[in-house]
Amino acid sequence: MTNDLIVVGAGPAGCAAALMAASLGQHVTVIEPGRVGGKLHEIGALENVPGAWETGPALAQSVAADLARIQKAGRCDLIQERAVSVAGHDDRAEVALTDGQVLAASAVVVATGVAPLTTGTCDWITAPADLELPPLWRARPEELQGRTYVLGADRPLGTWLRSHPDASRRLHVVYPPADHYKTDEVRHDDRVRLNRVDHVTVTRERYGQGYEVVVEGPEWSRTYAVDTLLGNLGSRPAALEGLVQKAGGYCPSEEQHPRVLTAGDVRSARFQRIVTAQGSGAEAALSRYYTAQAPASANASMAVRKEALRMSRDLVAMIDVEGMR
Ligand SMILES: Cc1cc2nc3c(=O)[nH]c(=O)nc-3n(C[C@H](O)[C@H](O)[C@H](O)COP(=O)(O)OP(=O)(O)OC[C@H]3O[C@@H](n4cnc5c(N)ncnc54)[C@H](O)[C@@H]3O)c2cc1C
Structure with a gap:
């Protein structure tokens, strides 16, 4: 085994995770079918990443340069x-x-982050x-014609509004x-009308390019003729086979085999941000490093403690379910 760590995504x-492992003198193999940087390539405007980063692609380029540097080394x-x-196995992970x-x-x-939801899966x-909605995050303001509807209030909505401060539609x-x-971060933007529905x-208009959209609440229903329809439906975890999946298909790190760790968006719906992704990746690599440094007896007892913790969580969940019956 020549690898200390494999990073998927x-x-x-x-x-x-890869940079942290390399900085500790470890050898790491990164598996990625697409572009280094992942979702960063989709972010037009940034305001919550320390270091004055203004766009995702600029940060992606810098991260790709970091990865190239450790490859060269x-x-x-x-x-x-x-x-x-x-x-995960006793002596290795595959x-x-x-x-x-x-x-x-x-x-x-x-x-591995998250993959986009489609109308067929909501x-x-x-x-x-056969309806494939163009994603909001990719839409240019000049492409939006007439009455414009967006399905779903996922976070790219706020990013899109910040990226296009002059968009008026x-x-x-x-x-x-x-x-x-x-919806909190867009609630006060006059360019948005929020409509919570059940x-x-x-349906496609019989003649023309538009759509008929029927929206329904608990005791009401309205029909609109829509010219531009965009998707902003959110996502589901891009879980690999073999991961333990919990609510919503997310894969918390503490539920996995001791040699399998998860980091970034695939862990939870609540912490899907660039900086938390970076932090969790670095922490995963560090925690494996310290585990590998610890004496074998300490590792064995840690594995036992982790299993006991997992079993006690399952027990509490079972008691909760029984209590609800
Ligand atoms: C439009 C948009 C705007 C956003 N705006 C912001 C913002 O302003 N601020 C902010 O903090 N966050 C923002 N986010 C969220 C942020 O992009 C994510 O939280 C962050 O990218 C998560 O990082 P990650 O590494 O977990 O996943 P990702 O960035 O999704 O990377 C996952 C990688 O894994 C790869 N992968 C997937 N499946 C496999 C597989 N089977 N095998 C190998 N590789 C695989 C993918 O190709 C991808 O490169 C935005 C997201 C979007 C979509």
Whole structure:
């Protein structure tokens, strides 16, 4: 086994894990089928990343340069493939790739982020099976024609408004109750009309390019003719086979095998930010490093403690469920 660490995904979380491991003198293999930087490439305007970063692509470029530096120093290999599964064993962790390779290392950090939801996978939307909505984050203000509706209030809404301060067309945002907590950052923007709904039905206009959108609440229903329809539905965790998945399909690190760690957006719906992704990636690499340094007896007792913790959480969940019956 030549690898100390395998990192799956080269977004902010995976890159931070790789850089931290390399800085500790470890050898790391990063698996990434796309561009280094992940979602950073989709962010037009940034205001919450220390260091005066103004756009995602600029930060992505800098992170890619960091990864290239550790590759050049012989501490990192980048494999441009997709991982399909992960497995933890007593003496190693393994990652299987789509091309059939199985890589082994002392530990694996899975930082695969989240993948976009579609109208077909959202139970609050009924729409034609072949409807592919253009994503809001990619829309240019001049492309928005007439009455513009956005399905879903996911966070790119705030980013889009900040990226286009001069965009004047009103966005009618219809969203399910589960998205309500995400609307705070746009609530006071006059360019947005927020409409919390139970269900939306979309049909294409029989003649012309537009859509008919029926929105329904608990005791009301309204129908609108819509010229531009955009998707902003949110995402689901891009979990690999073999990860322990909890509510919503998320994969908390503390639920995994001791040699399998998760970092970034794949862990939880609540901490999906660049800086938290970087922090969790760096922390995952550091915690594996300290575990590997500790004497074998300490590691064994840590594994036992972790299993006991997991079992006690499952027990509490069972008691909660029983209590609700
Ligand atoms: C439009 C938009 C605007 C945003 N604006 C902000 C903002 O202003 N501020 C902020 O803090 N955050 C913002 N975010 C959130 C931020 O981008 C994420 O929290 C952050 O990128 C998460 O990092 P990550 O490394 O966990 O995942 P990602 O950045 O999603 O990276 C995951 C990587 O894993 C790879 N991958 C996926 N599956 C596999 C697989 N099977 N095998 C191998 N590799 C795989 C992907 O190709 C990707 O490169 C925004 C997100 C979007 C979409």
